Amino acid sequence: MIAFACFQLLLCLLRGLDARSWVGELPVEDELVIYTYDQFLAPGALGREIFPLFEKKNHCHIRALASGNGGQILTRLQLDAKRGKSVAQLIVGIDQSSWEIAQPWTESWGRWLPLGYSRLIKEAQVERGFLPFDYGPLSMIADREVLSQMNLKTPSRLSDLLGSEWNRNIILQDPRTSTPGLSFFLYTYFVLGEGTWSFWKQFRNQWLTMAPGWEGAYGLFLKKEAPLVWSYLTSQAYHEEQGEQWRGQNRYQAVLFQEGQPFQLEGVAWVKGAIKTQRHRELAQKFLEFMISLEVQNRIPNKMWMYPVRKDVELPASFRNLPKPAKMISFQSGLTLGRVKRGKEIETALSRWRQVIGQ
Amino acid sequence: MKVRTESGAVAFRNRDLVFYLTMISILWTVLFWLSAVLVPVAAVITQALFQDSQGGWRALLDPTVLSVVRLTLWQVFWSTLWSGTLGLLLGLWIGSFLANLPRSRAHALLVVPFGVPTSVVGIAWVTWLGRTGVFAYWGFHSEWIYSLKAVILAHVFLNVPWVAYLVSQARKDLPHSLLEAAKTLGADRKCQFRYVVWPHVSSVFWGACAQVSSLCTMSFSLVLGLGGGPPVQTLETEIYERLRYGLLDISGALACGVWELALTLVPWVLVLYFYSKHKKFNFNQPHKQVRRLRHHATLWGLGGFFVIPYLVIFNGQTPATLLRVVLDPDSRLQVLMALDVSVRLAVAASLGCVLTVVAALMTLNWLKKCKFKSLESIMNLLLKLPSGVSVLVLGLGVWIAYSRWVDPFEGSFLVVLGLQMTLFFPVAFRLLSPISESHSTLELEGAVLLGASRFQAFWIIEWPRWKGPLFASLAAVAGGGLGEVGAVSLFYSERLISMPLLLSRWMGQYRFAEAQAVGGLLLLLSFALMLIAFELGELGELGRLVPRRQVEVTL
Numbered sequence: 001m002i003a004f005a006c007f008q009l010l011l012c013l014l015r016g017l018d019a020r021s022w023v024g025e026l027p028v029e030d031e032l033v034i035y036t037y038d039q040f041l042a043p044g045a046l047g048r049e050i051f052p053l054f055e056k057k058n059h060c061h062i063r064a065l066a067s068g069n070g071g072q073i074l075t076r077l078q079l080d081a082k083r084g085k086s087v088a089q090l091i092v093g094i095d096q097s098s099w100e101i102a103q104p105w106t107e108s109w110g111r112w113l114p115l116g117y118s119r120l121i122k123e124a125q126v127e128r129g130f131l132p133f134d135y136g137p138l139s140m141i142a143d144r145e146v147l148s149q150m151n152l153k154t155p156s157r158l159s160d161l162l163g164s165e166w167n168r169n170i171i172l173q174d175p176r177t178s179t180p181g182l183s184f185f186l187y188t189y190f191v192l193g194e195g196t197w198s199f200w201k202q203f204r205n206q207w208l209t210m211a212p213g214w215e216g217a218y219g220l221f222l223k224k225e226a227p228l229v230w231s232y233l234t235s236q237a238y239h240e241e242q243g244e245q246w247r248g249q250n251r252y253q254a255v256l257f258q259e260g261q262p263f264q265l266e267g268v269a270w271v272k273g274a275i276k277t278q279r280h281r282e283l284a285q286k287f288l289e290f291m292i293s294l295e296v297q298n299r300i301p302n303k304m305w306m307y308p309v310r311k312d313v314e315l316p317a318s319f320r321n322l323p324k325p326a327k328m329i330s331f332q333s334g335l336t337l338g339r340v341k342r343g344k345e346i347e348t349a350l351s352r353w354r355q356v357i358g359q
Numbered sequence: 360m361k362v363r364t365e366s367g368a369v370a371f372r373n374r375d376l377v378f379y380l381t382m383i384s385i386l387w388t389v390l391f392w393l394s395a396v397l398v399p400v401a402a403v404i405t406q407a408l409f410q411d412s413q414g415g416w417r418a419l420l421d422p423t424v425l426s427v428v429r430l431t432l433w434q435v436f437w438s439t440l441w442s443g444t445l446g447l448l449l450g451l452w453i454g455s456f457l458a459n460l461p462r463s464r465a466h467a468l469l470v471v472p473f474g475v476p477t478s479v480v481g482i483a484w485v486t487w488l489g490r491t492g493v494f495a496y497w498g499f500h501s502e503w504i505y506s507l508k509a510v511i512l513a514h515v516f517l518n519v520p521w522v523a524y525l526v527s528q529a530r531k532d533l534p535h536s537l538l539e540a541a542k543t544l545g546a547d548r549k550c551q552f553r554y555v556v557w558p559h560v561s562s563v564f565w566g567a568c569a570q571v572s573s574l575c576t577m578s579f580s581l582v583l584g585l586g587g588g589p590p591v592q593t594l595e596t597e598i599y600e601r602l603r604y605g606l607l608d609i610s611g612a613l614a615c616g617v618w619e620l621a622l623t624l625v626p627w628v629l630v631l632y633f634y635s636k637h638k639k640f641n642f643n644q645p646h647k648q649v650r651r652l653r654h655h656a657t658l659w660g661l662g663g664f665f666v667i668p669y670l671v672i673f674n675g676q677t678p679a680t681l682l683r684v685v686l687d688p689d690s691r692l693q694v695l696m697a698l699d700v701s702v703r704l705a706v707a708a709s710l711g712c713v714l715t716v717v718a719a720l721m722t723l724n725w726l727k728k729c730k731f732k733s734l735e736s737i738m739n740l741l742l743k744l745p746s747g748v749s750v751l752v753l754g755l756g757v758w759i760a761y762s763r764w765v766d767p768f769e770g771s772f773l774v775v776l777g778l779q780m781t782l783f784f785p786v787a788f789r790l791l792s793p794i795s796e797s798h799s800t801l802e803l804e805g806a807v808l809l810g811a812s813r814f815q816a817f818w819i820i821e822w823p824r825w826k827g828p829l830f831a832s833l834a835a836v837a838g839g840g841l842g843e844v845g846a847v848s849l850f851y852s853e854r855l856i857s858m859p860l861l862l863s864r865w866m867g868q869y870r871f872a873e874a875q876a877v878g879g880l881l882l883l884l885s886f887a888l889m890l891i892a893f894e895l896g897e898l899g900e901l902g903r904l905v906p907r908r909q910v911e912v913t914l
Contacts, residue, residue, distance in 0.1 A: 038864070041853075043689045066853045067768055068603065075607040076768045082607075083762060087769070168502060174588050177604040209505040210588035212604065216866070223871065225490045225504075351423075357589045358426035 030060045032283050033088040035073050035271075038066045039215060040093050046296075046303040047092070054290050060283055069213040070098050070179035077105040077271065086274035089284055092291075095179040096265045097186055099130045101343040106130070107270040114288040116310070123330065124265060124309040132265035133291040134306035137233040137325050138183050140170075140255040145246045146227040155228075157258045158191060158199070161206060168208045171221050171229040175350060177212045179264060182346075184230050187262040189349055190329055196349075200356045233261065233325070237318035238305045260327025266306065377813060381725050384718035388742075391715050395781040396745055399756020403620065406759050407613035418614035424597075428618050431576060431593040434507060435622070438514035438575040443568040445515065446522020450564075451556065453523060453661065454530020456654045468662020469520040469527075474835075474889030475669050476842020478859035479878045481584030482866065483669045484513050486875070493671060505587025513581050518574065520665040522567045529563040530556065566633030573626035576619065577749040580844040584863070594619040598751045599848060602758065602767070609759070616752045627747025631740070669882060672875045680876040694877060696854075697861040701881075704772070704847075704857060705840035708779040709833045715780060716787040716832070720795040746785040750778055750845040758849070770852020778846035783839050787832040794828050831895035838888030842881065 040047040041064055051062045065088060067073045073091055080086050081104070094102060108129040117125065124132040142154050152169070155161055161170060173181030189196045208226045211217035221229035239252040268291055275281050290296060292310060300308040301316055308315075408416060418424065457466070487493050488504040503509045533556060541551045579595040586596070594615045601612040684690045719742050726735040745753075757774055758767055765771055799820055806816035847857045856864070858881050865874035 065768070071604050072768075075603065078607040079766075079768065083766075085766075087766070174604070176600065204590055208587065212588065219866065219871070223489070223491055354423050354589075355426075358423050358430075358592065 029277060029279050030283075032060055032062050032090065032280070032287060033274075034062060034064045034090045034092050035067045035076060035088040036064055036092040037069050037073060040064075041066045044303075046299060049299065049303065050290075050296050053295065054287060057290070058283060058286055064092075069177055070094055070182075071174075071177035074098055074102055077102055081105045081272070086271050088271055089274040089280055090287060091269050091271060093266055094130075094269060095183070095267070096126060096130065096132070097182050097346060098179055099126075099267065099269060101346055102269065103129075103343050105272050107272045107275065109270070109285075109288075112285065114285065114292060116289060116292045119311060120292060120309045121311055123263070123328070126265065126267075130265075130267050130269050131288050131291065132267035132309050133296065134300045134304050135263055135265045135309055136306040137261040137263045137328060138180055138187070138230065139233045139257070139261050139325070140228050141221070141231045141235045142253050142255050143221065143224065143227050144249070144251050144253055146224050148246075150227060152227060154253070154255045155257070156255075158188065162199070162202050166206055166228070168206070169226050169228060170207045171217045171226045172207045172210045173214055173217050173230060174210045174212050175353065178214055178217075179266075180214050180230060180232070181210070182350075183262050183264050185350070185353060186346070187259075187329060190262075191259045197352065197356050200353060204357050228255070232264070232306065233322055234305045234307065234319065237301075237316070237322055240318040240321065241302075241316070254323055256323055256325055258326065260329045261325035262329045265309075266304075381721055384721035385725065387715065388719045388722045391718075391780075392741060395777050396741075396748070396753070398760045399753050400620070400748060402756045402760035403613060403616040403752060406609075407617045418610050419617060421611070421614060424611065424614045424618065427592050427594055427597045427615065428622075430507075430591070431595075431618075431622065434510060434514075434582075434593060435572050435575045437511050438518065439568055439572040441511065441515045442518035442522055442571050442575075443564070445519045446567065446571075447526055447560075447564055449519065449523035449661065450526025451530055451560070453658065454527035454533075454560075456657070457527050457531040466524070466527075466658055466662070468659070468666055469524040470893055471662070471886060471889050472517055472520050472665050472669070474838050474842075474885050474892075475517070476859055476878075476881050476885050477578075477580040477844055478584070478842065478862045479669060479672060479882045479885075480513055480517065481581055482862065482875060482878050483671050484509060484585055486671045487668060488512075505585065505591075507586065507591050509585040509587075510578070510582050510591065513585055514571075514575050514578060516665060516668060518571045520662070522564070522571060523661075525563050525567045526560050529560040533559045562633045562636040566630050569626040569629035569633065573623045573630070573747065576622045576626075577751075577845075579749075579751060580848070580859070580863075594622070595749060595751050595845075598755055602755065603849065612755055613759070616755045619749055619752050623749055623752075624747040627744075630746070631743065672878050672882065674875070676872060677876050677879055680872045681880075684873050684876060690873060693856075693861060697856050697858045700772075700855055701841050701858040704776060704779060704843075705837040707776050708783060708840040709836035711776065712780045712783050712787050712836045713791075713829060713832050715784060716791050719788065720791060723792075724795060742788055743785050745781045750782045750843075751849065753781060754778055754846055754849040765850075767850050768852065770855035771850050772855060774850045775846045775855070778850075779840050779843055782843065782846065783836040786835055786839065790828050790832045790835070791825075794824055797824075799824075827895045831892045834888045834895065835892035838885050838892060841888070842885050 036047060039045060042048075047064060051064060054060075055062055067076045070093065073094060077091065080088075091102070091106070099106065106129055108127075110128070113128070114131060117131075120132070121135075124135060126132065140155070147154065150169070152165055155163075155166070160166070172184060175181040175185035188199055192199050209217070209220065211220065214231065217229055218231055218235070220226065221231075233254045233256075236250060236252055236254040240250055244251045268288055270284055275284050294310070294313070297308040297310045297313045300306055300313070301319055307319070407418070453466075453469075485492065485504065488501060488509055489495070490500075490504065492504070494501060503512065537555050538551055541555050546554065576593075577595060578593070579599065582591065582593045582596050583599070586592070592600075597615045598612045598619065601608040601615065684694055723735055723738060723742075726738060754774075757765065757778065761774075765774055802820045803816050806820060807813065811819070842859055843857075844859045847855070847860055851857070851860055858877065862874045862878050862881070865871075865877070
């Protein structure tokens with residue numbers, strides 16, 4: 001009896017400690033559960049500003065679950081699918097390459113199209129199931145001050161990065177965890193073809209660090225740990241707006257390669273099997289329309305520091321001053337297999353990359 | 360007649376209570392060990408070898424996994440070699456004059472680095488070695504940061520004082536008369552070392568090396584923070600990445616988990632073997648009260664040398680930054696939430712861990728009383744097993760075994776708590792088991808015969824012996840729990856961010872100054888708890904009743 005009572009007491013205590021973390025909180029009718037990356041919900045970020053607007057408009061509640069970075073959202077989706085327990089109905093913040101991998105766990109819209117879809121730029125009208133809300137070319141960003149201190153000239157093609165002068169002078173992101181990191185890897189995979197593996201074999205001693213996420217990598221760059229970082233072309237616009245100058249010109253400069261620049265589409269997708277009721281479907285549809293509405297799109301340049309996907313949004317001057325890439329590279333056309341197998345091809349390529357790096 | 364009946368009833372009630380308490384303890388110990396150790400470890404092994412459809416045995420020999428195993432071994436080899444060599448030399452030197460000091464607080468400084476939260480260690484070494492760090496500012500440019508060298512350096516700095524501490528304790532206990540006898544017989548310094556000192560300290564030294572190699576294999580956040588990502592990948596970071604990073608790869612994580620188990624359990628067996636071989640001298644040596652001031656100063660200097668690198672996170676701007684954090688509502692909220700999580704975890708883990716250890720000791724006593732000798736020694740060995748299992752492997756096991764109930768991305772305080780309790784169980788167990796082994800049955804029975812209740816007898820006779828080590832264990836586990844990263848990293852969520860995780864998150868958001876300031880707070884808390892643990896363990900009854908070295912070796 002005493003033993004039983006003690007056990008009950010212990011259970012109650014433990015439940016009390018963990019009251020908020022029992023699994024299996026099913027979404028209520030008016031609640032939209034969203035997986036997103038940490039930065040989207042950081043103080044002052046877009047998520048914190050637009051979610052309350054959507055809640056107010058649609059008399060619902062958004063439960064946004066920050067799930068680390070882009071790669072971690074994929075893991076979470078995969079784990080949910082394995083357990084047969086979908087927690088979120090929507091994913092916000094995956095890019096087109098991650099979406100290729102995530103396709104088995106995402107849901108197509110079928111015949112339905114969000115209001116305003118025709119106003120998107122052509123590149124953003126990818127497929128019914130992935131709705132981009134912003135985009136941006138990716139490029140190396142150089143710190144002119146550090147470059148000048150180290151007597152270095154900016155590289156102009158991928159192979160320049162293999163030069164000894166760049167040894168431990170580049171900061172990258174891990175392609176397994178970070179969407180810009182994955183874009184850089186796919187960029188080399190697309191541009192160099194079979195030469196990808198020999199490139200990475202030589203390149204693996206060149207970077208100072210391969211950070212798990214963009215934030216960490218860029219933070220080190222701003223601390224002057226290295227003169228080059230893989231980032232977004234629009235980072236230059238951000239620094240221009242901040243007034244960061246060096247000898248009368250922008251201190252941070254986007255470096256364009258002759259091979260062209262990859263671009264990242266950041267978007268929203270529905271989680272397969274998670275939208276079960278009519279009310280949820282209605283909210284999920286409204287959310288997609290909301291993300292490409294002018295209300296959100298006008299906020300993209302100054303909140304996300306990315307290009308809005310709508311053609312009719314006026315851009316700030318700092319965006320208009322950005323250099324134009326010689327070529328925009330789309331991975332979708334570059335990958336060799338058919339649509340369904342593209343995700344698998346990326347996974348296989350990443351697995352080979354891991355072997356090359358580990359050797 | 361009436362009196363006898365009443366006392367008989369009281370005695371019966373006491374026996375009844377003790378019986379129930381013992382039964383609950385046995386049940387709790389068995390449940391704890393099964394659910395927190397056996398089930399997760401068995402889940403990792405069986406899933407990896409027999410049930411995993413994507414690879415099984417083949418996954419273990421996957422070239423990527425093998426390259427990670429190679430790098431892990433390489434890192435462990437160099438970390439242990441440097442830590443062992445430097446620690447041995449330092450320990451022998453300290454031990455040679457430690458016999459002249461009855462007790463020195465400065466000696467505690469050698470243990471303190473062990474309590475520094477690894478996230479703080481990471482920040483400190485980045486501050487020293489970074490290209491814009493302190494060394495670069497002084498004009499010494501090195502390319503060590505974000506490389507294997509940085510990881511090894513951090514490991515060496517953490518482990519040298521620990522090896523030195525253990526070796527110095529063993530050297531200190533060596534009777535001076537033995538050395539004098541050797542000298543009289545014509546032995547020179549080399550011969551004295553070879554035939555007198557080395558045989559006495561060798562088992563402790565090899566045990567310490569095995570312990571260091573096991574700890575370096577389990578090192579997670581230092582490799583993550585100082586290694587700079589691929590290609591510096593060890594088994595620990597690989598497990599973490601295959602679970603928490605993109606492309607969930609449970610099969611690969613399991614293969615790494617099995618390798619990790621092999622690499623940590625072998626040193627664990629060696630540690631037990633070497634420490635059991637260590638001979639104890641149970642007589643007091645006269646203290647020579649000579650040159651104590653110089654020795655104290657040397658100890659303070661040496662201890663300080665291994666602590667100072669971490670103090671670099673304090674700088675002139677720390678108070679202003681802390682004030683800025685306090686004044687900014689968002690930062691304040693984040694710090695308070697993280698502090699709340701960390702303190703709740705530390706308190707719950709220390710209480711849970713110590714209670715579980717007490718239950719385990721009651722179980723062992725019961726087995727001893729019932730004369731189940733072999734069962735008692737098996738149980739004793741099994742209870743120490745968590746020392747040889749990395750928290751990430753345990754976490755992986757929990758992930759696999761309890762995935763129906765546990766969603767790692769939703770975060771689970773309970774799971775983190777369970778993992779931390781398991782992780783620190785051996786620490787508290789080794790602190791408390793000597794007290795339990797030397798309990799005074801005769802005095803207790805005498806007190807009961809004289810009319811005291813069991814509780815009164817315990818309070819008067821046993822409690823004074825227990826309280827020091829008990830509080831020391833509580834402080835040690837709380838200190839460890841405050842800075843623990845592995846369990847929290849695996850099962851955190853937005854509402855379950857602890858202080859070490861907040862630090863790494865702020866580092867990622869370029870909030871270096873704030874991260875350093877908050878890291879400073881964490882460091883001070885950990886130092887304080889570590890010193891309390893040492894003071895209580897040393898000054899409490901523990902130090903008087905149990906040979907001091909025996910307790911300290913197992914700390």
